[in-house]
Amino acid sequence: MDTETVSALTPLNEKLAQACRSNLTEIRLREQRDRFEAVFEAIPEPIVHATVGDAVRLIDTNEAFDETFGNGDQTIQEQRRESLVVPGVGSADEDQVVETLDRGEVYTCELEHESDSGTEHFLFNGVPVVDTGVIEYFGVYIDITDQKAREQTLEELYVAAQELLSEESRRSVCQRTVEAVGSILDYPRVGVYLYNRDTETLDPVATGDHACDGRNGGPSPFTERDTRVWEAYRDGRTVRIEDPGAFNGTLPGGGAPAGGAVVLPIGTHGVLYTSASGHKAVEDEDVYFLRLLSQLVEIALTQTVNDNGLRAVQETVKEALNADTHEEMASTVLEKIPNELDLPLAGLWRHNPAQQALEPLDQTDEADDLFSDQPTFQDGESIAWQAFETQSTRIISDASQHADRYNAETPIEGEITVPLGEFGVLTAASTREDVFTKLDAEILEVLAANLEVLARVIDNRQDVRLLDQVIARILRHNVRNQLTPIRGYADTISREADGQAETYARRIIESCEDLEKTAEHAREMRQVVRNRSRTRRLSLGSEVRTAASAVEDEFPEGTLVVRVEDTPEVTAHPELAAAIRHLLRNGFEHNHSENPRVEISVEQRPPGPTVEVTDNGPGIDTHELEVIDKHDESALKHGSGAGLWIVDRVIEYSDALLEFVLSDGTTATITFPSDPTNHDSLSGSE
DSSP states (O other): OOHHHHHHHHHHHHHHHHHHHHHHHHHHHHHHHHHHHHHHHHOSSOEEEEEESSSOEEEEEOHHHHHHHOOSOHHHHHHHHHHHHSTTTTSTTHHHHHHHHHTTOOEEEEEEEEETTEEEEEEEEEEEEOSSSSEEEEEEEEEOHHHHHHHHHHHHHHHHHHHHHHOOSHHHHHHHHHHHHHHHSOOOEEEEEEEETTTTEEEEEEETTEEOOSOTTSOOOBOOSSSHHHHHHHHTSOEEEOOGGGOOSOOTTSSOOSSOEEEEEETTTEEEEEEOSTTOOOOHHHHHHHHHHHHHHHHHHHHHHHHHHHHHHHHHHHHHTTOSSHHHHHHHHHHHHHHHSSOOEEEEEEEETTTTEEEEEEEOHHHHHHOSSOOOEETTSSHHHHHHHHTOOEEESOGGGOTTOSOTTOOOOEEEEEEOTTSEEEEEEESSSSOOOHHHHHHHHHHHHHHHHHHHHHHHHHHHHHHHHHHHHIIIIIIHHHHHHHHHHHHHHHHHOOTHHHHHHHHHHHHHHHHHHHHHHHHHHHHHHHTTTOOEEEEHHHHHHHHHHHHHHHOTTSEEEEEESOOOEEEEOTTHHHHHHHHHHHHHHTOOSSSOEEEEEEEEETTEEEEEEEESSOOOOHHHHHHHHHTSOOSSOBTTTBOOOOEEEEEEEOSSEEEEEETTSOEEEEEOOSSTTOGGGOEEEO
């Protein structure tokens, strides 16, 4: 080939090579586009391909987009496409969408839009295509309608939980549960059945859209134990009936459900039952929500039982405080707890240390019907004795099979025994096994702690009452009876003797009079203390005048001045006049002036109604004031030098001397005066 032809082939080859490369690139791009279009169409979520900027241009949509939004007439299609190409176009959000995509960032938002299935929720992800010269993107619509529905259901369940926890009774909790299942999960056929320890049945507390109690045509208690309902309650697991046609058991309301049904345990409280209408099944998601709700109901019922139980314990103990004996206490408690604490079978036992036995105090009426006699438990021969000996609560699931049972033929299965300290035990029982919980134990332990204290209060009250009777007998009988002959003999001596003997007799008579006054004052104070909790509205002026009138007659040689500037009413003890009378009498009795004078005034001062008593006597001794300031009395420092000595042994005793050893080992002596009436000459030393 000539040179000219060869020279012409070089650019031709280059053009041919470029054409081949372009053709190859086009083939590859076409293959990539075909693959992309295949993927684009295969993605199950609706996708839109468009550009935005000065104007919105729709490039393409996939099949899922057309199926979700493209059906309907042409007008509906155009309206939907225009609003779905770019969410927010034509609104304040449009600029934000465009700016985000222009920066090469993914734009995400949640939106609600009409589809061929109705209003649905979508998560929109706008993914920009980089380096195309325009703002180009792919928009993916992910259907989150079910997720939003679940979120809404959870939010409604949260609100329902708050309402459940605010209820104050088991019935109201159950009613609120039925309403929640109907409104939130759309299951109108629903019921809450709670276990009744008295009848040992599952009782309908709330069903449908009304509360019920098994009367007046309402559902009856569920008694059949060989059923799926009792299986759910006994085993504590959810029982699901998916094929009503194949179901041959018994459910609340009788027969098989029309649609699917589910029975969920509510802890130890009972069961929640619901069934679908028609022939629908109960969806897995609904079972999940029902389980969640049943757990919330268990928490609410536990809280309610606990609150009501503690309140019942408080009221029971408050009423039992009026008991005078342990028997009365037991009777009061066992009369209330069957209904208040749902413990129909219960009894109290008192420990007898001398016999080393737990002796029966009382039991509930239901226990009386079941047992002929309440047994006595000897040392080590029963579960109750173990609880008392170890001072620990015992919860027995089946006492009839327990190795330490008291009676091999006992009808009792479930049992709980709580010790009452050293006093005894409290036992609750059931003819069904495994019916008592830790919550029952906690409430009974609170009751037991209160009863233990109450038993001590009754014991102390009986001791005080006995002491009160002894003191009353001493003051009324012994002192008075002994003083009468002493005073009689002293009167005889005073009349028949003279000189020093007459003086001694007069002093004996005065001492008898003082002792009689002391006894009378003691009786008066005893009456005041016994009625210390009583108060009434009194006129302060009238009380002062009454007290002054009584004292004025006792001390005619003295002067009593009464000034009542105001007559306010006060709340005080009914014996207020007696207290004022003692104050006035004290002003005369310890007044050694030639003309004793006592003044009492009543007036309204800034702190309040005020009574002031003054006299012209010597005042209160410094030693006595120190005692008042200390709020107690020392055994070795009282009055004007008097002392209380605890003597270990006497060394020597005679008419002139007493020598003895004190309990602390020191020696003390007392020298008696030759004149026994001269107390000032009495001396002592350590």
